[in-house]
Amino acid sequence: MSVSSMALAQTLLNGALLGCLFGSIALGLSVKWGHLGVADFFHLSLTLLGAYVTYSLVSEQLWDPFLTLVVTVPAFFLIGVGVQWIFLALKAEAFTALLITFALFMVTESAVSMIWSPDLLNLRPMLADSFTTSLRLPEPLPQLAVQPVDLLALVCAVVMVGVSAFALGRTRSGRAVQAMRQDSEIAQTLGVRVVPLTLAVSGLAASTAAVAGMVVALRMPLSPSLPLQWIGAVVVATMLGGLGRPVGALVAAIVVMMIQNAWSLWFPPQWSPAVAFGVLFLFLAGGPAIRFVRESMTARRLA
Amino acid sequence: MFSMIKKPAARGIAVSACAALLLSGCGGVVKEDGKKADPAADLPDAEIVSPIAGMECKTDAEPTGDPIVVGGSLSLTGPLAPTATLHKAVGDLVVEWVNDCGGIDGRPLEWKVLDDQGAPATVTSNYERLIGDKVDFVMGPYGGAAALAGAGPVTRAGYAYPTATNGAPDKLIGENHFPSWHIGGGVEDPTKMFAAQAQTFVDAVKSGANPPKSVFYATSKFPTTLSYTASTKPALEDAGAKTVGDVEYDLGTTDFSSIAIRIQNADPDLVYVGGLGADITNLYQAFDAIGYTPKGIYVALPAPAAVQGLGDKADGLLLSSIYENHPPLGDTDVAKYFAKSYSEIAGKEKLFPLVETQAAAGFSAWQILLTGINEAGVDNKAVIDWLNGHDVETLVGTANFDGFNNYGSDFTRVAQIQDGKRVLVWPEDVAGAEIDEKP
Numbered sequence: 041m042s043v044s045s046m047a048l049a050q051t052l053l054n055g056a057l058l059g060c061l062f063g064s065i066a067l068g069l070s071v072k073w074g075h076l077g078v079a080d081f082f083h084l085s086l087t088l089l090g091a092y093v094t095y096s097l098v099s100e101q102l103w104d105p106f107l108t109l110v111v112t113v114p115a116f117f118l119i120g121v122g123v124q125w126i127f128l129a130l131k132a133e134a135f136t137a138l139l140i141t142f143a144l145f146m147v148t149e150s151a152v153s154m155i156w157s158p159d160l161l162n163l164r165p166m167l168a169d170s171f172t173t174s175l176r177l178p179e180p181l182p183q184l185a186v187q188p189v190d191l192l193a194l195v196c197a198v199v200m201v202g203v204s205a206f207a208l209g210r211t212r213s214g215r216a217v218q219a220m221r222q223d224s225e226i227a228q229t230l231g232v233r234v235v236p237l238t239l240a241v242s243g244l245a246a247s248t249a250a251v252a253g254m255v256v257a258l259r260m261p262l263s264p265s266l267p268l269q270w271i272g273a274v275v276v277a278t279m280l281g282g283l284g285r286p287v288g289a290l291v292a293a294i295v296v297m298m299i300q301n302a303w304s305l306w307f308p309p310q311w312s313p314a315v316a317f318g319v320l321f322l323f324l325a326g327g328p329a330i331r332f333v334r335e336s337m338t339a340r341r342l343a
Numbered sequence: 344m345f346s347m348i349k350k351p352a353a354r355g356i357a358v359s360a361c362a363a364l365l366l367s368g369c370g371g372v373v374k375e376d377g378k379k380a381d382p383a384a385d386l387p388d389a390e391i392v393s394p395i396a397g398m399e400c401k402t403d404a405e406p407t408g409d410p411i412v413v414g415g416s417l418s419l420t421g422p423l424a425p426t427a428t429l430h431k432a433v434g435d436l437v438v439e440w441v442n443d444c445g446g447i448d449g450r451p452l453e454w455k456v457l458d459d460q461g462a463p464a465t466v467t468s469n470y471e472r473l474i475g476d477k478v479d480f481v482m483g484p485y486g487g488a489a490a491l492a493g494a495g496p497v498t499r500a501g502y503a504y505p506t507a508t509n510g511a512p513d514k515l516i517g518e519n520h521f522p523s524w525h526i527g528g529g530v531e532d533p534t535k536m537f538a539a540q541a542q543t544f545v546d547a548v549k550s551g552a553n554p555p556k557s558v559f560y561a562t563s564k565f566p567t568t569l570s571y572t573a574s575t576k577p578a579l580e581d582a583g584a585k586t587v588g589d590v591e592y593d594l595g596t597t598d599f600s601s602i603a604i605r606i607q608n609a610d611p612d613l614v615y616v617g618g619l620g621a622d623i624t625n626l627y628q629a630f631d632a633i634g635y636t637p638k639g640i641y642v643a644l645p646a647p648a649a650v651q652g653l654g655d656k657a658d659g660l661l662l663s664s665i666y667e668n669h670p671p672l673g674d675t676d677v678a679k680y681f682a683k684s685y686s687e688i689a690g691k692e693k694l695f696p697l698v699e700t701q702a703a704a705g706f707s708a709w710q711i712l713l714t715g716i717n718e719a720g721v722d723n724k725a726v727i728d729w730l731n732g733h734d735v736e737t738l739v740g741t742a743n744f745d746g747f748n749n750y751g752s753d754f755t756r757v758a759q760i761q762d763g764k765r766v767l768v769w770p771e772d773v774a775g776a777e778i779d780e781k782p
Contacts, residue, residue, distance in 0.1 A: 047604050050633055054600035098373055105372050150420045157693035158424035160621050162652030164628075171372050174634045185634045258372070260597055260628065261621040261652060265422045269597050297598075304601030309592040310564050312601075 046183045048305065055301030057190035059277075059294030060197035061259065064252040065270060066277040066289040067200055068245035074284020075208075075221045076238055077134050078127065082141040084267035084274065085148035086116055086246055090253015091262055092156050095163055098257070105163075105254055112250035120246025121239045128235060145267065152264040162261040171258075189258045196255055197290055200248050204286040217241055221284065273297065276316040280323055295319075382651060383686035383696035389679035394440050394706075395714045396736045398447070406446025410453035411721055413438075413712070414473030415482040416493060421461035422595070425620070425646060426701055427485040430507060431456055432688050433705035434482065437713075440684065447716055459484060463492035470496040479721055480712060487511035487566055494520070503715060503726045507708040508701065510567030512536045512750050519727050520749045521715075523707035523737060524665055524700075528753035529746035536747065537574035540663070540755035544641070545578045547661070547757035547769035548613070551780035555579075555612035555639060559588035561602050561626070562617030571643045571663070572617040579615075587611050596622070603629035612638050619644040627656055639780060647695035650760065657760040659779060664758035666703030666739045667765045669775040673698075678738055681706055698738075699758075699765060707737035740773075 065087050072080045090112050097103040097111065123144070127137050164172060174185040208214040219227040220234055228234045256262070277296055281288030296316045304312045393400040415434065418427040434454045441452040455478060459465040466489045473481060474496060481502050484493050487510030494516040497504045505521040512526050513533035528539035548554045558579055562572040569591075580586060587609040590602055603626065606614055614637045616623060623645045630637065641661040642650075650657050666672055668682050678698075685706075686696040698706075714735045715726035734743045743751035757769040761776055768778040 044608070047608055051601050051604050054598075054629075054632055058598055058600070102373065153420055153424055153428075158420070158428045159694050160425060160624070160646050160648040160652065162621075162624060162648070164624070165652050165654040166373055168372060168374050172631060174632055176634070185632060187628075187632045190632065261624045261649060263425060263621065265424075265595075266597075268422070269595050301598070301601050305604060309590050309596070309602055313593055 048302065049181070050184050051301045051305050052298045053184055053186065054190075055298035056294045057186065057194060058301075059297035060190070060290070061193040061252065061255055062270065062273045062277055062297060063290035063293035064193065064197045064200060064248065064255065066274045066281070066293050067197075067204060067286050068248040068252075069274060070278045070281060070283060070286060070289040071204065071208075071245045072242060073278060074282070075217050075241055076124070078124075078137045078141065078242075079134070080123075080141045080245075081138070081271070082123065082144040082148070083245065083249055084270060085145050086119065086249035087253045087256060087270075088152060088262075088264070088267050089148065090116065090250040091256040091266075092152055092161075092253075094254045094257035095161050095262060096156070098163055099161075099166060105258055108254060109250060112253065113247045116246045116250040117243040120243040123246070124239050124242030128238065149264045149267070156262075156264075158264055160261045160263050163257050164261070167258065189255070193255045193259065196251050200251060201286045201290045204244075204248075208284075208286070213237065213240075272313055273300075273316050276320045280320055381690075381696065383690070386683050386686055387679065389683045390676065391440070391443060392676040392680055393444055394437060394677060394681070395710050395717060397714065398444070398717045400443075401445035402443060404445035404449070406442050406449055406451035408450045410451045411447055411480070411716065412453045412455055412478045413480045413482050414455045414457075414470070414476070414478035416457050416459045416466050416469035416473070416484045416489070418461035418485060418489070419456070419458040423461040423486055423489075425648075426508075427461075428692060429689070429694050429701050430485050430705040432692050432694060433685070433702055434709065436681075436684050436688050437706065437709040440680075441713065447713070450721075454482075459489065461486075461489070463488045466492040467496060469493075474500045474502065480716065480723065480726075482708065482712065483507060483509065487514075491516070501727075502723045503712065503730065505708040505712045507704040510570075512748055513570075515748050518731060518749065519723075521708075521711050521730050521742075521744060522748075522750055523711055523739065523742065524704040525740075525742060525750055525752040525754045527746055527748075527750040529743075529751045531747050533747050536750070537570045538578075539753040540571065541574040541578040543753070543755045543769065544575055544663075544757055545582045547778055548579075548584075548780070549582060550769060550771075551778040553612075553780040554582070555584050555780075557587045557609070557611040558584045558613045558615050559606050559609050559611040560586065560590070560615045560617065561599075561606070562589075562591050562615075563594050563596070563619060563622060564591050565594050565617075565619060568617035568619060568643050572615065575615065584613070595620075597625050599626045599629035600632060602626070603633055603635065606630075606637065607633055607635040610638075614640045616640065616642040618642055620646045621649045623660075624649045624652055627653055647697070647699050647701070647765075650765070651695060655763070658763065659781060660760045661768075661778075662758050662760075662765075664700050664756050664765070664767060665754040666698065666700055666756075667758050667767045667775065668698045669766060672739065672767075672773055675738075681738065697765070703738050707739050707742070710737045711735050711742060 068083045072078045094108045097108045171188050174187050176182050177184045216232045224234050277289050277293035281292035300312045300315045303315045417431050438452050438454045457469040459469050466484050470493045483490050483506030490506045490509040498517050504519050507523050513536045527536040623642045643663045682698050685698050689696040715730045719725035719729035734741050739754050745751035756767050759768045766775040767773050
């Protein structure tokens with residue numbers, strides 16, 4: 041199929057903006073997986089819960105979506121703290137924690153079905169036209185369009201990832217988290233309060249799900265099984281970006297979604313979900329191959 | 344933890360807050376009249392009547408004795424739950440309705456449902472369990488794969504097997520199978536099962552002022568929608584509509600941006616979406632993102648809530664249907680009572696409150712079973728024999744079981760959203776309005 045450069049540019053732009061949403065979701069997963077050693081699939085469920093709570097507060101109480109964050113962010117912080125406290129109380133190993141979060145993932149889907157409805161819920165008809173009508177980019181690219189909700193996803197992703205990266209890299213607490221990641225016992229000996237710090241990191245990671253959930257509620261129709269649609273892209277972005285690296289997760293999500301969208305423009309779209317895993321496979325397989333080539337060249341030079 | 348957030352981070356938070364306020368301030372995010380209108384608000388009150396022909400409704404008689412138990416399996420959780428829950432609500436309503444009418448031959452009706460989570464293997468074991476529990480009759484599950492999975496134990500045990508939504512009509516179940524969503528028009532060749540629905544669609548678009556000359560097909564990789572597209576595409580090509588694009592996408596796809604751009608490039612007269620569930624919502628979202636408005640669009644099996652959620656954008660949308668709640672089909676006493684009662688129970692379950700294809704198919708399956716029991720008694724063999732020899736009046740039309748796999752009629756119709764309402768536009772004998780095809 042022949043496509044114009046503008047069509048390709050629009051596809052890549054759409055992919056990048058959707059990648060921002062998936063990057064926001066991957067942020068919490070990456071931080072918990074990388075720094076606390078918990079591959080927390082429940083984080084995707086929290087994002088879904090955030091979306092449903094946003095839906096209820098907006099559709100039934102007519103709250104502004106941004107105002108819902110006043111409720112959801114602190115509430116999710118406490119949930120994140122609570123879940124991590126359970127892991128600590130159970131002295132859960134990584135695999136046990138993974139199983140627990142997977143169980144919570146499944147339970148949440150059923151709970152959402154029962155509390156709200158298994159039927160589709162959609163905030164879109166309630167949104168102002170100014171929020172659902174796409175905006176044309178200024179000259180020299182007036183052919184390209186973006187939706188306000190996608191710009192919101194971009195802003196939320198950049199802010200959350202930026203703050204997380206800054207906090208992890210430039211603050212005492214962030215450096216304490218990094219030290220804890222490398223060796224928690226030595227970090228504790230050096231004065232790092234491991235338990236409160238772990239609980240706080242888990243709480244903050246969960247809080248990001250509240251923000252991502254708000255964007256989800258504004259962006260797409262809700263159904264309880266929605267996290268199953270995200271899990272591939274989010275996990276791939278988390279792993280590609282490097283565990284515990286917020287910027288990496290966001291960049292990886294953007295790149296993966298751009299590649300996936302570009303693929304769908306030329307090739308059968310039904311294969312696009314496999315593209316994300318193909319990229320991950322190439323990345324994982326490519327690492328050792330590049331290392332092998334580099335070491336061979338070094339050995340040859342030395343010989 | 345907040346101590347770690349120093350000045351630059353605080354600036355970031357401030358910037359984001361400003362951005363959020365700016366977005367919200369530009370006309371607001373939510374409409375001022377944002378509360379959703381209830382589409383069932385205008386439904387008139389209706390008097391209770393017997394749900395089937397040939398049965399008297401005795402509202403002053405309390406049913407007594409052993410209940411007649413109907414067992415069923417539905418995916419009350421899992422990806423199929425949105426629609427399966429609707430069928431559970433229909434079953435609950437019918438049981439209450441029959442018992443309010445004094446039961447069947449004075450005996451109360453009972454409905455025992457097990458959750459299969461959308462897994463065919465669980466459907467099979469659920470029906471084995473129900474048969475082991477000696478339920479008197481069974482009602483089919485939701486979906487083609489589930490219907491086939493349940494057919495084995497049900498047929499082996501000699502039970503009648505009414506189904507509402509068997510999306511695989513070309514897979515033989517047997518003489519005990521009594522579908523309510525009839526397709527095929529009585530053909531004996533299983534490879535031609537979807538030909539009648541394709542012809543209905545072609546006739547519908549040809550009946551309008553501007554039949555499409557070019558069509559773009561986007562089809563979900565789901566057996567029923569693939570069958571729909573496979574039969575409709577050659578029929579439309581024979582009618583002179585050129586194919587300008589044809590893509591398939593994975594079931595559950597939420598990002599349609601590339602498909603939308605392909606459609607925009609082809610700019611067809613008609614976009615044929617062989618989609619289901621929320622596909623149409625996500626596709627419109629992708630159209631919105633690129634600022635494209637399709638000239639004409641048809642969708643095969645959308646969730647009613649998804650169509651409702653499109654608001655004004657859905658106007659003109661064509662969709663596959665077997666029933667919409669308006670005359671002539673909706674003008675009977677049974678249809679009026681069902682519409683009113685269903686809107687109440689659906690409201691409680693937070694489901695789409697109007698009777699459309701799914702609810703109508705579910706209710707019609709119950710009408711087939713109840714008619715069989717009423718005429719032949721509480722005996723599966725007698726019910727199977729009676730139904731195979733007689734027509735049954737249902738909400739969606741007169742069902743007969745004369746063709747392949749007991750599909751005798753074809754109830755495929757075409758509906759359109761006109762002024763925010765769902766209305767049948769083809770065939771003419773059930774239409775509530777003419778098709779509106781914009782130039």
